[in-house]
Amino acid sequence: MVTPPNSALFTDQYELTMLQASLHSGAAHRRCVFEAFARRLPAGRRYGVVAGTGRLLEELAGFRFDDAQLAFLGDHRIVDDTTLAWLAGFRFSGSISGYAEGEAYFPNSPILTVESTFAEACILETLILSILNHDSAIASAASRMTGAAAGRPCIEMGSRRTHEESAVAAARAAIIGGFASTSNLEAGRRYGVPTVGTAAHSFTLLHDSEREAFEAQVAALGRSTSLLVDTYDVEQGVRTAVEVAGPELGAVRLDSGDLVAQARWVRELLDDLGNDTTKIVVTSDLDEFAIGLLASAPVDSYGVGTSLVTGSGAPTAGMVYKLVSRQDDGGTFVAVAKAAKNKASVGGHKHALRRLDEHGTAQAEIVGIGITPASDGNDRPLVQQFVKDGVVLPGWTGPEAVARAAERHAQSIAELPGAVRRLQRGEPVIPTEYEEAAS
Amino acid sequence: MVTPPNSALFTDQYELTMLQASLHSGAAHRRCVFEAFARRLPAGRRYGVVAGTGRLLEELAGFRFDDAQLAFLGDHRIVDDTTLAWLAGFRFSGSISGYAEGEAYFPNSPILTVESTFAEACILETLILSILNHDSAIASAASRMTGAAAGRPCIEMGSRRTHEESAVAAARAAIIGGFASTSNLEAGRRYGVPTVGTAAHSFTLLHDSEREAFEAQVAALGRSTSLLVDTYDVEQGVRTAVEVAGPELGAVRLDSGDLVAQARWVRELLDDLGNDTTKIVVTSDLDEFAIGLLASAPVDSYGVGTSLVTGSGAPTAGMVYKLVSRQDDGGTFVAVAKAAKNKASVGGHKHALRRLDEHGTAQAEIVGIGITPASDGNDRPLVQQFVKDGVVLPGWTGPEAVARAAERHAQSIAELPGAVRRLQRGEPVIPTEYEEAAS
Structure with a gap:
């Protein structure tokens, strides 16, 4: 695994000033429950997809206030010496649970829960939200696109349209x-x-002719390569590609124009030329709607860039991280919530399950406030434990976690009502319902 | 300066396969001119703001194919041994010029020009575009917001709504x-x-009462701190804040509700309580339009989050990086451009100046194709040299470059026609005009 950079200052300053003030008042040591959740889905979306948890758990290990971080905070008098000393010794010792990556989520799903002292949970706010909000926004957009692609492979190629680390x-x-x-x-x-990846237009333009470029590419990368055929004239490009690479040509890529019409006649042309196994890859500002429109065209795979990495209109998942419960001086946990207009939250430690009917189809997101919701046996528990007393549990990080999350995503979507695949704006495909302990 | 991570694999695979194929054909060594530009501004925008160049120049130093990068490429057979050997020795030896950070730009402004062999320029494509597209999108949104704020300070607080490195x-x-x-x-x-930064709602909720929280904050951070007064009831919050901190209270922060109306009565209340120097900071999903609507309200500063870091509707600047000129076998430079439908480019090495009238107001963006446009003396040259023969020139990197770019931005905006400050959708505030050598 690649070691992530020190993540300790991926932090809003107010977290450290709150730490200072709470160390001063003594409340820093109260046990707390913080929760990351989305009050609503992006407008018109029917579900969201959790992603980022694995990256968060990986970066948690690098969340250390080393000399460089402490010197910055001290030199700029951002916090006092007591706080610097606390930060120097900081190792997260609490517990973290939540929805596994790839899982679908809905408004108020308790996506991540952090249990620790106020001090420890407070300073993780920005890192947690940055990662979950970004990665979940992209995974949610990706899910709509792969749904629209209905089994045809989608290729992510949006790196150039987003920050270089966001791209990864x-x-x-x-x-x-x-x-x-x-x-x-x-x-x-x-x-x-x-x-x-194979080649861009610049490769064709670099050579004295399209034929020379194709010959160079096939010589270096083999006949199974994908040739980009729209630098000059698409029909001529396809003919030249077939002449150069022969019947074993892997694919042609179309990156401009009316892709539906073009894919049809390019398919016919390829077939006429004897290249019936040569595939057609399309790119060019695709999003889930464009992919849907191409369903009837003889396209083999979709390359998606800008709209994927910008969340297809929803570049952030809008999750928030709120204190929902804390101990009082007697050690009793008290549910807490802000009462402010238009941003009210529901206090209390949440638990969740997905209510399934007898066919295994999801009916509702059941969120228990302070209790584990009663299950009828079909229901699927949603909350997994990721960190226990400061120790990251195995299975949630590294490349394996990505592969497993992709499988989990497919299962989670398959379990939702069929309307989940509708691209039109609508309500969440299942409602979120609260259960509370009888008082 | 902080050392950036190795940036060599912030790269789309096709750049390295093109490198391999062009090394094979020999065309890799042809001298080339690549240009980064935006075909258009985001819908309705009147100007863009260049940002990221300094970061790019800093990361260029870390663009090295070290053992870890080469091992990955070799193990996965992404490129052949000849290409690996070339990458192992790669140090950028070309030249880079373009618009300085903070400068306004328009459709087809030649924002960055790379002159080198095909091989060297080709492999920088993704890094260049990732950085320029992200940073320029944010700077462009920021500029509209600070324009709407008309001198009132704007505070960036969007880290939690974007990837943790994008946030920086x-x-x-x-x-x-x-x-x-x-x-x-x-x-x-x-x-x-x-x-x-000072405190969030969780700090108030952590304590047994709002008063205890305010007392803790003032004790730790001083009376000049900013108290968040909308956790429970805003009027009571303001009264408690003033009781706790007295007339020296630095500011109150409003984060919910109807901010215009609220700012008015909170201002009156503060004044009535004798706190006429206590400032009002507003936050809560602000964008340039919300800031504009708050112009008449007694607000002292704006905290902006989500809409800043997502580019306020335009999360990427949409710049592309195109081969525009290259040598032929005889060493003569030939202008080249893709002819593909809806994505045609203008070939040729570009030069640019901003045409100013006698009052110093910008009239047009003049782009010379293969020539430096004729200037009447008032006109301002736009292209600066950043890298010469592989050496990054002083003044364009580090913290100093950021401060200088902010000054340059203010000057560049002041020079544009007054319509630049209109938030409504419209055409670019000056047109882009081409000049070519007489043939």
Whole structure:
């Protein structure tokens, strides 16, 4: 596994000033329950997909206030010496549970729960939300795209349209959301996901003719390569590609124009030329709607860039991280929640399960407030434990976790009502219902 | 300066397969000119703001294929041994020029130009675009917000709504776009930008009463702190804040509800209580339009999160990186461009200046194709040299470059016609005009 950078200052300053003030008042040591959840899904979305938890658990190990971090905080007088001393000794010793990566989620699903002292949970806020909000936004978009692709492979190629590190995380989230591969090499290195890519227009333009470029590519990469045929004239490009590579040509890529019409006549042309096993890859500002429109066209795979890495209109999942329960001086846990207008929260430690009918189809997201909701036996518990008393439990990190999350995602979607695959705006495909202990 | 991680695999695989194929054909060694530009601005935007160049130049130093990178590429047979050997020895030896950070840009402005062999320029594509597309999107959104704020300070606090590394870059870009400070501590450490922050609702909820929380905060952080007053009841919150901190209370923060109405009566209440120097900070899903609507309210500063870090509707700048000119076998440079439908480009090495009238107001973006456009003396040249023969020139990197870019941004915006500050959708505030050598 690749060691992530020190993540301790991926933190909003107020977390450390709150730490200082709570160390001063003594409340820093109260046991707390913090919860990450989304008040709502992005407008019109029917479900969300959890991603990022594995990255979070990996970065938790690098969340250390080393000399460089402490010197910055001290030199700029961001916190006092008592706080610096506490930070220097910080190792997360609490517990973290929540929805596994790949799982579908709904409004108010308790996606991540952190149990520790206030001090320990408070300073993780920004790291937790940055990772979950970004990665879940991408996985949610990816899931809609792979749904629309209905089994045809989707290739993630959006690195250039997002921050260079986001690109790596986006490729990881795309795989969780059902993508088959990525163009991003660092994602391949870190997470063991399949990488692909052959050539761009610049390669054709570099050579004195399209034929010379194709000959160079086939000579270097073999006949099974994918040739980009739309630099000049698509029909001529296809004919030249077949002449150069012969019947073993792996694929042609179309990156402009009316892709539906083009894919049809390019397919016919390839077949007429005897290249009936040569595949057609399409790229060019695809999103889930464009993919849906291409369902009837003879396309073999979709390369998706911009709209994937920008969450297809919802670039952040909008999750928040709230204190929902804390001890009082007597050690009793008290549910707490902000009362502010338009941002009210539900206090209390949450537990959740997915209510299934007798056919195994999801009916509702049941969230228990302070209790584990009663299950009828078909229901599926949703909360997994990731960290116990500071120790990250095995199975939730590394490349294996990505592969497992992709499988889990497919199962989670298959369990939801069929309307989950509708791209039109609508309500969440299942409702969220609360259960409380009888008082 | 903080050492960035090895950036060599922030790269789409096709760059390395093109490298392999061009090494095989020999064309890899042809001198080339690649250009990064945006075919259009995001829908309705009147200008864009360049950002990221400094980060790119910093990461260029870490773009090295070390053992770990080479082992990955070799083990997965992504490229052949000849290509691995070339990559092992790679040091960028070409030249890079373009628009300085903070500068406004328009459709087809030649924002970055790379001159080198095909091999060297080709493999930088993804890193260049990732950085410029992300950072420019954020700086462009930031600029609209600071314009709407009309001198009131804007605070960047969006870290939690974007990838943890994007968050650092977003804070940097926000400062370039005119923001006064950020909540992101890593941005403070890397780029020397001012950081701020005091407390969240969880701090109030942690304590047994709002009064106890305020007392703890004031005891630890001083009377000049900012108290968040909307956890329970805003009026009571303000009264308690003033009782606890007295007339020296620095600020109150409002994070929910109707901010315009609330700011008015909170201002009156503060004044009535004798706290006429206590400031009002507003946060809560602000964007440039919300900031504009708050212009008439007695607000002292704006905290902006989600909509800043997601580019306020345009999360990527949509720049592309295209081969525009290359040598032929005789050593003569030939302008090249893709002819594909809906994505045609203009070939040729570009030069640019901003045409100014006698009052110093910008009239047009003049792009010379293969020539430096004729200037009437008022016009301002736009292209700066950043890298010469592999050496990064001084002044374009580090914290100093950020501060200088923020100044440049203010000057660049001041030079544009007044319509630049209109938030409504419209055309670019100046047109882009091409000049070519007489043939």
